[in-house]
Amino acid sequence: MLTITMAIFIPFLAAIFIPSIYKGIPRVNIGWFVLIIPVTLFIMLARNISAIAAGETYIQTIPWIPSAGIYFTTYLDGLSMIFGLLITGVGSLVILYSIYYLSARESLAHFYVYLLLFMGAMLGVVFSDNMMVLYVFWELTSISSFLLIAFWYHRKQSRYGAQKSLLITVTGGIAMLAGFLMLYAMTGSFSIRENIASVGELTGEALFLPALLLVLVGAFTKSAQFPFHIWLPDAMEAPTPVSAYLHSATMVKAGIYIVARFTPVFGGEPVWFYAVSAVGIFTLFWGSLNAVRQTDLKALLAYSTISQLGLVMSLFGLGSAALHAGYSANSVLYTQATFAALFHLVNHSTFKGALFMMVGIVDLNVGTRDVRRLGGLMSLMPFTFTIAVIGSFSMAGLPPFNGFLSKEMFFEAMLTLRHLEFFSIGTWGTWFPVIAWIASVFTFVYSMIIVFQTFLGEHQPDRLDRKAHEAPPGMLIAPSILALLVVTIFFFPNIIGQYLLRPAMASIYPSLAGEMELAPRILAWHGKVDTPLLMTGGVVILGIILYRLLQYWRNIYEIGPFRWNLDALYNGMLSFAERSSSLLTNFYMTGDLRNYLSYIFAFFLLAVGGSLWFTGGFSFDMSNDAPIALNEYILVFVMAAACVLMLFVRSRITAILLNGVLGYSIALFFVFFRAPDLALTQIVVETVTTGLFLACFYFLPEWKREKSAQPTKIFNGLIAVSAGVVVTVIALSVQGNKMFESISVYFENAYDLAGGKNIVNTILGDFRAFDTMLEVVVLFIAGIGVYTLVKLKAKKEERDVED
Amino acid sequence: MKINDVILQTVTKLVVFIILTFGVELFFSGHNDPGGGFIGGLVLSSALVLLFLVHDIETVEKGIPVDFKKVAAVGVLFVVGTGVGAVLFGASFLSQAFGHFELPVFGSTELATVVLFEAGVAMAVVGTVVTIMLSISEDV
Structure with missing residues (x-):
């Protein structure tokens, strides 16, 4: 039945539109629009009560990442029905109550967006049959709870309570994830129903007990069971409708739901x-x-x-x-x-x-x-x-x-x-x-x-x-x-x-x-x-x-045991973690780029060079190599000269240009070896980065010769030279050892599979589109990161926030 | 960053259009020949970077009143959206489809959903590069 899958997504979709409705229709309290959603969902679910009571169950599967066993499976049975009705029913009442509780001056759009996010996530938890999907929604409830507790984020206590609840419930969530993965390792399925079906074979397995305990940790943290209960009193900093909804009627019962759901397994x-x-x-x-x-x-x-x-x-x-x-x-x-x-x-x-x-x-x-x-x-x-x-x-x-x-x-x-x-x-x-x-x-x-x-x-x-x-x-x-x-x-x-x-x-x-x-x-x-x-x-x-x-x-x-304070333990652990991590970070984050580069290269030498050394991966076989033409010799010479010269130049702009020589020479190599895509990319990337370099260069001070002690210089030089040697050795060893069959055969019929003649692009856009998608996202995050770092400097005096 | 260079400015006016055209050409040819969303996007953004370098930022922003952060965001949305779109049609995430269609002017043409994906990549690249460029150079 498609409607159950829809029921999960309707709140999320609605959350997208809430801000624009809020801006577009300012005269009506936005809560009235939001109220429609849980009421509709409640009626939708309630119409199925008699069918469920007659013993029917509804299941629907949408393949998501089938190769990893992850299907978007929704499952409606008696247990999820109770929770579904609670979530939508209490949700309706809470929203009705919030319309009167929150004054119109509050940022209502935020409030209702978070509330709808929570509702969708919670429905996702109770309707999902696939453990991975369940886990995603599970963490989403923690996040929306965090946002709702910190709704009045200018209060110090609200931020403290939000952080505490997030740390404790998400830690439990990760434990639960580990438990799920163990179950998957034993049964080969993320589906809860299939796990229940194969319960007889489970009990003897070595991982059975750890999986049981880890799942329980997740359930106990979420449901505020001793000794993880300490987050719940601090979560009361949230607006009261939120406390009524998340922290008594629904979210804290997610742990109980997990216990009930996994009772047939464990x-x-x-x-x-x-x-x-x-x-x-x-x-x-x-x-x-x-x-x-x-x-x-x-x-x-x-x-x-x-x-x-x-x-x-x-x-x-x-x-x-x-x-x-x-x-x-x-x-x-x-x-x-x-x-x-x-x-x-x-x-x-x-x-x-x-x-x-x-x-x-x-x-x-x-x-x-x-x-x-x-x-x-x-x-x-x-x-x-x-x-x-x-x-x-x-x-x-x-x-x-x-x-x-x-x-x-x-x-x-x-x-x-x-x-x-x-x-x-x-x-x-x-x-x-x-x-x-x-x-x-x-x-x-x-x-x-x-x-x-x-x-x-x-x-x-x-x-x-x-x-x-x-x-x-x-x-x-x-x-x-x-x-x-x-x-x-x-x-x-x-x-x-x-x-x-x-x-x-x-x-x-x-x-x-x-x-x-x-x-x-x-x-x-x-x-x-x-x-x-x-x-x-x-x-x-x-x-x-x-x-x-x-x-x-x-x-x-x-007297006595009441003085033993779990909160003090939590605070102590938190400040200990903060102190020790800032100590550790300050120890190696010196603010000097050269130090960072030496860490990176030293690690590279140890990891890659070390494994080469221990596995004895050196074997040079040059018999299959193509002859080296004269133009290639010239290009290599030019690159080497540019590299060496860069060490001795006096101004930054010369160094940037010499760096550009390296980049364009590599592009020329791609041209020699008939890789037009790579050559094009390399040329354009080089051009753009040189432009960026110039933009940064404008703000940098005069380039001074840096004075450092002789041993440091020798050490750095040693790292630099050995990094170069290791890279060369790897390049030669890779050519010498053919350990795997070439996979290029797979891409040769790209035109039949993906409809494109350019194999490089069919790989980027079709065969490995997931990689490309994530790369694009990373690129975007990097861009936004630069923007926020440069533009949004903290303006302390304008903030209305308790410290 | 203001450089008063008449020759450079005059040349740029002409060259920018050549580069932009080249970028679009690269974008579309990417399906069967060298090119594609990433390279096309990079070429387009190099044209913009050239504009910003030669003219000052205010002039260019007046001429091209586009928020490049949004361009990047829309690009990411396209990329993720084609993936989700495939799920809506019952295929698995990020499946791309293609087919041959008879179009009035172009005749038999191959249309592929991967174009949307690549357009998203191009927009994300342009948006990000220009955003970084502007953030750094505006920070005085």
């Missing part, structure tokens, strides 16, 4: 089970614990997002156990963990999106999001308060909100761990529900902080920048829709369960799909008071007590 492996579930559960605990100490509402939500992502991650880890067991009563139990993970993934996007938008409204209206300065906003902002209550209570796991359902399922899944008989888990299995429960208590506490410290208590108008009032209706639409979803899903969870989650389960457990019903009915009340319900009750009781006594136990954050 799932049966104990390492996968342990890594995913242990990292997930610890992230859940650590995130919720740290969220409680935050005073900035957005930082609190950031840690809460980290913690919730950990929850989903741990569930996927648990669910992978089902693949180890094969089909049995137990595996039914473990698939329920995955089901809960998918369900909570959807729920989290709804309530966390609403909460972020709510915080954005508060921030915009009163000018602060510090809970110590907020309070008593309930009567002033009743609608915002309602949204906050719905979002927070859902996050805390209370009925009648969707978070309650998935939280119950989470507890139930954790409890099944006690019965796990394989992976030699032993008593560790009992720890999982305990940690999960403790983390949920803290989740409850920070959810209460969001509601009660912001909206109840004493109103402090004098500590706020602006007078509090309700947000404009347009701004409330998007969070209200999400809040409505939170409630609706609670009452009708099985619509989502049957139409979205069941097909997704089938794509995570392709081997089990036919054998059992993977999607249970989601029930709010199981007909009896069971352990999960008791656990929820315990969470509420202990949570209320802890919230009440918050001021007495807050001091624990001052």
